[in-house]
């Protein structure tokens with residue numbers, strides 16, 4: 333999967349921009365507040381018609397304007413397509429090869445993985461790890477998005493019922509669906525994590541010693557047994573036991589919205605015992621594993637975007653990371669450091685300055 337060109341019109345701090353990218357490594361260099369992260373965000377928007385930074389699409393429209401246009405030419409298994417996302421007064425319109433399409437048809441044309449900094453992935457709130465997990469699962473299984481949306485809708489209904497006139501019958505009718513979607517989500521998350529753990533284990537020698545052990549697990553509330561087919565029953569029982577407590581607290585205390593991902597290094601929680609170098613190495617392995625899982629599913633690699641990479645990885649780790657990537661992965665790095673481009677000699681380099689981008693090295 334490659335993004336060959338990108339055009340922006342009245343998007344964030346860009347007025348008009350047209351760029352072409354290399355199929356391998358693209359580096360965007362610029363001082364703070366010049367538009368580097370905006371540019372990566374625009375690629376994410378082009379892929380998913382959603383921003384990773386804001387749920388209000390009006391925020392991505394250049395101040396003082398009403399319409400934003402993001403256009404890109406993508407190449408997927410040697411088939412080229414032109415994608416357009418048009419945002420007009422908060423409404424989005426999607427086009428593939430100049431024909432207006434529904435979201436469903438639009439979504440499979442471009443995939444992007446964001447490098448999540450270790451400060452977020454390891455030290456961040458559980459909500460951030462759940463988001464990381466869910467994005468990774470959705471990129472492999474679109475149906476999962478429906479399960480998440482349905483679960484969240486029912487969770488909201490349940491919580492509203494606790495706060496208004498509590499009605500036992502109505503609650504029971506929600507509970508059945510709640511358990512159904514909770515189990516779908518848990519199974520998907522558990523399966524993803526098992527696969528992730530296996531892949532991370534295979535990649536481990538890049539950064540760790542042979543006898544170092546990395547384990548990634550899903551922490552659920554309630555704690556579930558190893559027998560997946562008993563989960564619905566187990567949750568039902570727990571909900572019954574916690575009914576009075578939930579009523580007292582006024583919100584749902586059981587379910588995948590409480591999940592967390594736990595990372596153990598040599599049997600100890602990496603958050604409290606891992607060195608920052610080890611944690612960064614762990615994140616790199618997780619990204620590499622994610623790319624491999626995507627490739628197994630689609631025989632293609634998604635785009636990889638790493639924002640502010642110089643604040644996350646030193647030159648040695650970055651080099652180890654980049655040289656472990658398949659040459660088929662198209663990468664976009666942003667940095668404020670000019671010297672990064674000097675160490676990465678094959679990269680195409682772009683200078684981002686006040687919403688204007690200039691290719692300063694052809695690679």
Ligand SMILES: Nc1ncnc2c1ncn2[C@@H]1O[C@H](COP(=O)(O)OP(=O)(O)OP(=O)(O)O)[C@@H](O)[C@H]1O
Nearest residue numbers: 344345364365366367368369370391392393394395
């Ligand atoms: N809708 C918008 N219209 C106009 N300008 C915007 C809009 N949204 C954000 N900006 C501006 O875009 C500029 C660039 O932001 P961006 O986050 O891309 O910077 P950056 O180059 O990644 O900087 P840093 O190195 O600090 O991360 C900022 O000055 C920001 O205020």
Ligand SMILES: [Mg+2]
Nearest residue numbers: 368369370639
């Ligand atoms: Mg930035």
